[in-house]
Amino acid sequence: MTLLHTVNKSFSHPAGSLAEVALGQGDALLFIEDGVNSLIDGSLSAKHLATFAQQYSIYCLKADVDARGISSRLPSWVTPVSFDEFVALTEQHEKTLSWF
Numbered sequence: 635m636t637l638l639h640t641v642n643k644s645f646s647h648p649a650g651s652l653a654e655v656a657l658g659q660g661d662a663l664l665f666i667e668d669g670v671n672s673l674i675d676g677s678l679s680a681k682h683l684a685t686f687a688q689q690y691s692i693y694c695l696k697a698d699v700d701a702r703g704i705s706s707r708l709p710s711w712v713t714p715v716s717f718d719e720f721v722a723l724t725e726q727h728e729k730t731l732s733w734f
Contacts, residue, residue, distance in 0.1 A: 638661070640730060641664070660727075687711035694713070
């Protein structure tokens with residue numbers, strides 16, 4: 635069973651840590667709301683997350699990135715997605731698990 639993990643807080647938040655230990659083969663991480671701040675290139679959380687990019691697909695909601703003005707600061711291993719692509723991701727995975 636594959637999961638789409640949505641993270642809406644900074645990855646330093648306990649929810650991010652929980653998502654980290656719960657990831658399984660075929661799972662994906664989608665950062666939304668304030669969670670996108672975890673992806674700023676050069677940040678400690680992004681350096682930590684870069685290791686996950688080798689095993690898992692990592693996405694961010696483009697609207698949330700744009701709202702925070704950080705689109706130019708995203709690492710290359712993050713794939714921005716639209717709302718429609720967010721819906722497609724939920725359809726591609728058997729379950730969605732939200733980390734608050």
